[in-house]
Structures are given as C-alpha cells and as structure tokens.
Amino acid sequence: MPSIYEKLSIRPVPYDPAFEIEEENEKETAEGIVAEMRRIIEITEKDYGRGVRTVHAKAHGILTGRLDVLPGLPKELAQGAFAEPKSYPAVLRFSTNPGDILDDAVSVPRGLAMKIVGVEGERLPGSEGDVTQDFVTANGPAFVAPTAAAFLQSLKLLSRTTDTPQALKKGLSAVLRGVGAAVEAAGGDATPLKALGGHPATHILGETFFSQAPLLFGPYMGKIRIAPVTERLKALKDQPVQVAGRPDALREEVAKIFSEGGGEWELSVQLLTDPETMPIEDASVVWPEDKSPYVPVARIVVGRQTSWGEKRTERLDEELAFAPWHGLAAHRPLGSVMRVRKPAYEMSSTERRRFNGCPMHEPASAAEIDAPKAEERAA
Template sequence: MLHRLWLWFGRWLGKLLLLLLVVGLSAWGIGTAYYSWKFSGPVSSEEQIPPGEAALTQGIIEDAIRVVEQHRDNTRVLRDAHAKAHGCVRAHVTVLSDLDSSLRHGVFSEPGKTWQAWVRLSNGNAYPQFDRARDARGMALKLLDVPGEKLLNSPAHTSEQDFVMFNHPAFFVRDVAEYKSNFAAQAEGKKALAFFPDWDPRNWEIRHLIIALKTLAPAPHSPVATTYNSIAPFKLGPHNIKYRVIPTPESCPGYALPTPNKDLPNFLRSALYQQLSLDRTPACFALQIQRQNPSYYMPIEDPSVEWDESIAPFETVAKIELPAQDFDSREQNLFCDNLSFNPWHSLPEHRPIGGINRLRKAVYGAVRVYRQERNRQSAAK
C-alpha cells in the first residue's frame, strides 16, 4: 500500500514538474518573441518630450529631498544617491593621439590632449552601508580647466566637464513617469510597490525588476576593477552616443591586489588605498563611446534598453590613469563630500539627451543646493 502511494506521488510530482517546465519555457519563448517584436527598429534620433514631464519632475525633487532627510547623518545631509564614497582621487585623462576625426568634438577635439580630473568612486545606495551589501557602484569623472561656455550657468562649474556612470549598462526605469512611481514607493519605504504598483499584471515591471536585481551586484574586489556605464545617451558633436569606462590593467604596471577582507565595512576604500597609496601602483581605464544606429532599436528616451554592441561596437576615445597618490585624509574626504557632479556641467558638444537626463538636470541641481545649504547651517551651529 505504502509502496503504491509513493509511486503515485512520484508520478504526480514528475508530471507537475514537467508541467512547470513547459509553462516556464513557453513563458520564456513568448516573452522573448514579444520583446523581439517590441524592441525592433527603427527609432528616432531626436528627443521626444512627453507632456506632463515638468510636473512629474517637480514631484521627484520633493521625494528626493525626503530621502535626503531620511538618510541624513547626525551632522551632515548626504546625497540622495551614491552617498558613500570610496574616495575622490586625482586622474589624468588623455585623448587618443590617433582618434578618428569624426569623434573629435568637445573635450576630445585635440588628439593627445591630457586633462587633469577628479574621480569619485562610490556605492549607489542613499544610505552608507557595508560594502559587501549588494549595491550599484558609481564612478563620477570631472575634467578641470575646460574652456568654453557650459550648458548650466553656474559660476562654480564654468571650467568643468562631468561624466557620471554606474556599473550596469541599462537603467531600471524607462522614463520620468515610471521613475516618479518607482522613486515615490521607495521614498515611502514601500519597495515592493516600486515594480508592482497595483494588482493589474499589465502594470507590473518584471523586466525592470530583473535589471534592478542585476544592478544590485556583489561588490568587486576593488572599485577600479569594474566597468562603469553612462546608461543614458548624450551628444558627441553630431552623434548620439552612450559612453562607458572599462578597466585596462594591461596599460599599467602589473599589479595583484591582496585578497580583500569583505567582512570589513569599508573594504573597497581599503583596496583603493592599498593600490594607490601603499603600493603606489596606478590604475588604468579606457573611456569609450557607442554611437546610436537609429535603424535599429537604440532608443534615446528609454535607458532600460541596452544598445546592441554587435551592431554598435564601443570605440575608445581616451585613456584614464589614476596615479599613485595619498587621498584618504579628513580634509580630502570633506572636499570629496562637497564635490558636485552633474552631467549638465558640460560643453554643448556633450549635451545630455533623453528623459532621464532632463530629470537629472532639475533634480541634481535642486538636491545639491538643498544639501549644501543645510550643511552650511549645521556647520555654523
């Protein structure tokens, strides 16, 4: 009797697993076919601003300030994202001497030119947490003494060109409307509603949830050992492009970082300090661009879509070196905290485009002003 019961249960369980496998494969096939149809070209090579974007942006600014206040330190107001820095370090950015003439625009207009720069390496969360926590990782690059009129009329940033990146090639929202819904849910502590705003499955953002989970990756051994992406598109003269920074250790003296102790809360800062300050070994990267081909599905207004590298390969335009240096001092850490990075600190030749970049223009500026004013008030007490 018991033997027959186990056989029946085994056959039932086998059929159930087979059914689940068939349903899963069918769903995967249907999803692949759907997105292959949905994400097919051609696309516009111009920005397309939806109605109501300005009102949504104002709401996001209010939510961002709420997040800043929720995560403030005892004495300082932190950034609304990428609050924890691993360090701000000096860098040299050298344009390729043989750069293709079609890419010689803005800060890349003079082959062989070397720019002095600051690089800020960070975690993505709005609240400082242990480095071993799954998180986005960011790189912000600020070129100094860049002549020419900038897009923002800000006296403090008239000679700067900024590039802002993080370590995933796609963003987890498609536009400002979705960002408003997603960010509001997170600001209210309702993270489950960020991708499932209601009970209607048609409004669920499962693909974007998968992107977010991939973005929240385990920490690398060092902040100089991962790739950073612009995600959103930009101009490069007449071209629409995305850019990224990739490690090129072969361009620097050979170096093997000691195995980090990932139980330490700040092991990424320690790894950076070990390489640049103790072992006096530089870190090297390549700055690359990817040109939009509007005949294929490479949209400007949807940064959740990764541009196909097999159709539009990345091209190196400059080399970045972080030389050996001392950077982990109280004075420099405070300087780092006060540095402001914004992709709109930019020459017109590098103008940010697309909805997420239009959102950044408003939100970054408003949060920076609020944060720095609150910190000045705290310092004066």
C-alpha cells in the first residue's frame, strides 16, 4: 500500500527574511500588550490571592502521554522536533482563553498547549539549556486579529472586562451563543462573537486545534494542527455539554472521558507553498488547504488517567509554563502577532512565579514530569 507521502506533491517555499516585515511602531505595540496583560494579572491576583496566567488561566485537564514522530517522513517534513522517528514524553493542557477563571457557562474559545520533552537542537532565545518544545494551539484555523496592532486593540477590550461580574458575563454569553448560531446558520462567520463569549457549549475534547499563526518548520514555514483520531474522541465533536449549574463542566467531562480510557490525536503540518494566499504577516488568514493540505507528522498517545483533581495535576498546572517561543530555533514563531507574544508570555510567567513564590520548572525527562513532591507522597 503506497504511503501518503508518496503522493505528496506540494513544493514548500523556503524561508526568506523578506517574508517578515516589522509593523510600524511594533516595539510600542509589544509594550502595550505587556501593559494590558499586566493589568489583567494585577486584577486576578487581588481577586484570587494567587497568580494565574494572563491568558488561558483556567485549565480543564492536564494529561501526560507521549508524542510519536511518524516513520518515513519526506525531508520537507522531517524537520526540527520531527527530524527522526522517536517518542517524546508529552504534557497536554486544555484550557479556555480568558485571563480570569470563569464559570463554564461563559463559553469562550478553547486552547491546547503541549510540551514535549527530550528535544535536542539549537534553541530559541530564552530557552537555552532546556530540552523541551512547546506548541500552543487554539480551536480555530486562524488568529482573531490580523496584526499585532489589532491584537492590542482586542486585548484592551478583554482587559477592561476582566473584573466584570460573572453573572453579567454568563448572561451575555448566552445571548452571544444564540446570535452566533444564527449567524453561522445563515452562512456567516461567527468568530468575533465566539471570542467575546459566544462559543457553543460543546465538549472540549471534540475540538481540533491550530497554531493559527505560522512558525518555521526547518528551512520552510508552516502551521500546526492537532486533531483527535480515536473514535471515542471524534464522536465528541460538537457534542453539547450542559453548563448551567456546572461551573467546572468541562473539567468534569474531560475527567470522565479519561477515567474510562485513553485517546489519540494526530499532529499535522501545513507547509507554506504560496506567499500570496498564505501570508506570514496576516495571522487572520486561513491558509487554503487546496494549495497545501495538512499532512501528519506525529501521533499523540494518552492513556487512562486522572485529568484533574489530584495534587499531580495541580502541581503540573502550577509549575509549567507554555509559550510559542519556548523550543527549537527550527520552530521559531513568525509574524508580528507571534513576535509581540514573546515579551507578553515572559512577563506572565515571571509575574506568576514572583507572586506565588513557585519556580517554573522545565522537565528534562518523563521521570521529572511524574516525580511527586513530598506532600504528594504523603497524601
């Protein structure tokens, strides 16, 4: 039976620095994004008495497993962390995007951050000496803002609503869900409504996740997709979840699934083949799959386990930080939206570490991921 790669006819475009064009006032925009995120974390520190992430504060499950790089990849795909067929320990964190910890009746876009361990190679600035690679993804094929400047404007709106009473947010979310459903039924794009709280109240494990903005893939450029492949996860796509009266409904649903068995996802790459229709500096553009399909490069395998509520999962959520700029130089993030995220993520993890007095920890092996602290052993 011929391999999927034998029929692969795409011709990726090699990276050229000319594809990246710095925005006017990009440095000031980055400083503005850091300021808005600092405003969010200062509010939440007062509310919770502890530091939480400035985005994707609420986790709905922490899973440990492995990432298996597929054998037989052509040279265009055998790059960076996927250069050779091997297995890496992995940690997956499912979340929703606000910087405050909301009742799940406030229905917002979802994220999946993954950290793989034992990756060797030239590192990105700020992650020297580590052997981990992070992929930060969300459940939409493109970013909500095209540029860094537009990202700042949307973040200002988010930061101004951080301290809004949850009762008001839940009421608005219910209205936006209805409007969004009507817009999509009419063939429109409800992405902006979903970002404001109108995301359908569906199962998080049925989602497909994307890097949204591009990154290097060795000498090429591409986007990442993580999609469920086992039937028990695929069956959860668009499955409604009852969120009324269940503030942690998504945590409960994820916990139920993984208490019964494991699951698998496919990690695929879409390589840039046409700079005109697949721009680097407009993160809001969905790259056409008829020009370059997503092609699988790895399988993520997670076994039966407790996804939340143990000291282990709480420790991993507290100690680990996930960022697009943490990893190999071969997977350097590209474009203005990605560039301005670097100082923002660094500020968030630094402030969380400072406020909580808890050092961030980059594991060097599977044993370090699972090694319990003394209080866990005593429990």
